[in-house]
Amino acid sequence: MKLRSLIISAAALLIPFSKAFAADTLNSGDTAWMIVSTALVMMMTPAGLALFYGGMSRYKNLLNTLAMTFISYCLASVIWVIWGYTLSFGPDKAGIIGGFENLFLSGIGIDSLSGTIPTYVFIIFQMTFAGITVALVLGSIVDRMKFSAWIVFTILWITFIYCPVAHWVWGGGWLGKMGALDFAGGNVVHINAGVSGLVLALVLGKRIGYGKEAMFPSSITLTALGAALLWFGWFGFNAGSQLAADGIAASAFLVTNTSAATAALSWMFAEWLVSKKPTVLGLASGIVAGLVAITPAAGFVDMPASLIIGFVAGILGFYCVSKLKHKIGYDDSLDAFGVHGMCGLWGAIATGIFANPAVNGGGTGLLYGNPKQLLIQILSIIATILFSAVGTLIVVYLTGFLTHGLRVDQENEIEGLDSSLHGERAFEID
Numbered sequence: 385m386k387l388r389s390l391i392i393s394a395a396a397l398l399i400p401f402s403k404a405f406a407a408d409t410l411n412s413g414d415t416a417w418m419i420v421s422t423a424l425v426m427m428m429t430p431a432g433l434a435l436f437y438g439g440m441s442r443y444k445n446l447l448n449t450l451a452m453t454f455i456s457y458c459l460a461s462v463i464w465v466i467w468g469y470t471l472s473f474g475p476d477k478a479g480i481i482g483g484f485e486n487l488f489l490s491g492i493g494i495d496s497l498s499g500t501i502p503t504y505v506f507i508i509f510q511m512t513f514a515g516i517t518v519a520l521v522l523g524s525i526v527d528r529m530k531f532s533a534w535i536v537f538t539i540l541w542i543t544f545i546y547c548p549v550a551h552w553v554w555g556g557g558w559l560g561k562m563g564a565l566d567f568a569g570g571n572v573v574h575i576n577a578g579v580s581g582l583v584l585a586l587v588l589g590k591r592i593g594y595g596k597e598a599m600f601p602s603s604i605t606l607t608a609l610g611a612a613l614l615w616f617g618w619f620g621f622n623a624g625s626q627l628a629a630d631g632i633a634a635s636a637f638l639v640t641n642t643s644a645a646t647a648a649l650s651w652m653f654a655e656w657l658v659s660k661k662p663t664v665l666g667l668a669s670g671i672v673a674g675l676v677a678i679t680p681a682a683g684f685v686d687m688p689a690s691l692i693i694g695f696v697a698g699i700l701g702f703y704c705v706s707k708l709k710h711k712i713g714y715d716d717s718l719d720a721f722g723v724h725g726m727c728g729l730w731g732a733i734a735t736g737i738f739a740n741p742a743v744n745g746g747g748t749g750l751l752y753g754n755p756k757q758l759l760i761q762i763l764s765i766i767a768t769i770l771f772s773a774v775g776t777l778i779v780v781y782l783t784g785f786l787t788h789g790l791r792v793d794q795e796n797e798i799e800g801l802d803s804s805l806h807g808e809r810a811f812e813i814d
Contacts, residue, residue, distance in 0.1 A: 411500035414628045418501045418509060421624025425512035428617035429457045429519050436610030436668070440718045441526045443602035444800025446810040449526050452534050453519050459538045460515035465489055468514055469507050471547040472555050479558035482551050499627055509624065514550070517573045518542055523720030524581030527591050527599075528797055531805050533787040540779045541580065548775075549576050549768060564764035565739055565747045565757065567636070568625035570680025570732040571768040578725020579769050580776040582716060587780050588790055590715035592797055602810065604664050611668035615644055618675045622682040632744055636682035640675065643694035647674025650698030658706070666702070673701030673723050677731035681738065684747035689738035696734075697727045729765055736761030 434453040441449040460468070466488055474482030486492060489507065496503035518538050552559040553566045566572060591599070601607060622640045626633040651670025656662040677697035678690055685693070704722030709715075716722060736758035739749030748754040784790045791797075796804035803809060 408497060409500065410497060410502065411628070414500045415502060415505060417629040417633070418505050418624060418627060421620035422505065422509040422512060424617045424620025425509065425516070425624065426457075428614055428621065429512070429516045430454050432610050432613035432617050433516060433519055434610065435606045436614060436672070437523055437526065437718055439603040439606030439608070439610060440601045440665070442599055442800070443811050444802055445527050446602045446606075446802060447806055447808050448531065448801035449522070451806060452522050452526070452529075452531065455531075455535060456519035456522065456538055457515040459535065460518060460542055461511060463539065463542050464511035464514055465507070468542060468547055469510065471543070472510065472514075472550040474555075476551070476556040479556075479561060480551070481548055481557075482555050501627060506627070509627075510550075510554075513569060513573060513621075514542055514546055517546055517569070517577050520573070520577035520720055520724055521581040521584060523718035523724075524585040524716045525588055526717045527801070528588055528717075528791055529584075530787060530790060530792050531801075533783055533790045536786050537584075537779065537783040537790075540783060541776065544779060545580060545772060545775045546572075546576065549771065552767075553764075559764050559767065562764070563757070563760050565684055565735045565761065566680045566732065566764070567683035567735075568622045568679045570728050570735065571764055574676050574679060574724040574728025575732065575765060575768050576772050578721045578723075578728055579772040581720035582714065582725065583773055583776045584780055585714060585716050585721075587777070587784075591717065592794065594715045601665065604668075608664055608668050611671050615641075615671055615675065618644070618679075622679060626683055632683050635686070635743055639685055639687055639690035639693075640678050640682055642687055642690040643678035643697065644671050644674040646691050646694030647671065647677065647698035647701070650695045651702045652698075654699055654702045655706070658702075669701060669705065669719070669723060670698045673697045673727045676724050676727040677734065679728070680731045681735040684735055684739040684744050684749070686738075686740050686743050689734070689740070693731065693734045693738070697730060700730055701727050732761050732765050733758070 430453060434450050437453060438446045438449045469489065470484055470486035471482045474484065474486045477483050492503050494504065498506040518541055521541070550572050551557040553564060553572050554560060618640055619637055623633045623637040626636060648667050648670035651673060652662045652667050655666040674694040674697050677693050681693060701723050704726045705719045709722055735749065737750045739747035739757060741748045741752055748757060750758045780790065792801060
């Protein structure tokens with residue numbers, strides 16, 4: 385009897401050590417899931433977003449839109465492994481930025497782990513986020529920005545805007561320490577990109593003929609295909625952000641799909657009611673609005689909350705695209721601010737309202753007895769907006785100085801950037 389008690393006591397003492405050891409042990413299931421998630425998110429930029437944006441651009445600028453999306457991902461891939469990762473996830477410096485200890489990924493090897501997955505997998509997973517975030521900014525300024533200026537802007541923006549915000553929220557920075565909840569990128573990705581896109585669009589000015597002539601999308605078919613690929617890839621974006629194949633990842637998968645579908649329906653019915661026609665472009669845009677809104681909340685909210693989040697996102701997105709931008713008078717070419725900025729803002733607030741500790745013990749929102757979380761979310765939104773707006777403005781003017789102007793010549797804009805900048809044509813027009 386005494387021997388049995390001794391064995392039980394010894395086992396109890398060893399349990400904490402076994403758990404700690406397991407936390408530092410590679411899990412093949414988690415690793416496999418994260419490799420798949422990374423591939424899904426990678427597909428979102430040069431496939432999903434390129435087609436989504438390309439189809440909405442005018443026929444004479446379709447290839448330029450594809451080229452700018454592709455170059456965004458290529459530049460992000462290189463920047464990230466040289467200095468982007470260490471600035472975002474390197475050792476914290478005063479809560480503001482990561483240190484240079486992991487420059488060129490130094491100090492990280494094939495046996496390095498981040499939780500239960502190889503650090504290399506975590507690095508490339510996070511790199512795909514940087515790639516798509518800067519590409520989202522592109523939606524505000526297609527048809528009128530120089531390709532060379534976009535390259536310089538991308539390098540500067542990832543370095544001085546994206547990396548600090550990513551560190552603040554996910555890399556041990558001050559917003560994360562304050563308790564801001566952002567599961568997969570409400571602040572880091574969507575508000576950041578949406579606000580930056582608006583600033584860039586305002587500085588560049590309106591497209592020639594904006595508000596005076598029809599600017600038809602080149603191919604709604606491509607846009608619909610792009611939306612479908614984004615929806616598919618977003619499962620890796622949101623569920624993959626758990627960094628493990630577990631119940632929270634499964635919940636994030638479920639609420640991501642539910643929010644996207646609900647937002648597509650609410651956008652469609654709102655458009656049908658106002659414009660008397662349910663368009664495919666509206667459906668595709670509603671899908672993306674719902675995906676954007678659920679992104680910061682995906683790992684914290686339950687299914688009923690995702691219905692509300694998606695419903696509001698569809699209505700909000702439709703209003704911003706069809707009414708708000710015309711009232712204010714800015715030319716956001718493909719509505720990056722209206723869909724990503726505003727729906728991302730709603731998603732961040734909704735996280736503070738609906739975060740359910742039964743889903744994820746790391747988040748408790750207003751409806752579950754923690755009004756402080758909503759205040760924290762609002763403060764994080766304000767901080768992101770201010771930093772993105774002011775920082776992007778500086779980056780924009782620096783880019784203009786380095787490239788002798790941001791905007792293409794008037795004759796090139798009228799001719800179309802596919803022909804004037806790239807010497808190619810997406811379509812043969814008689």
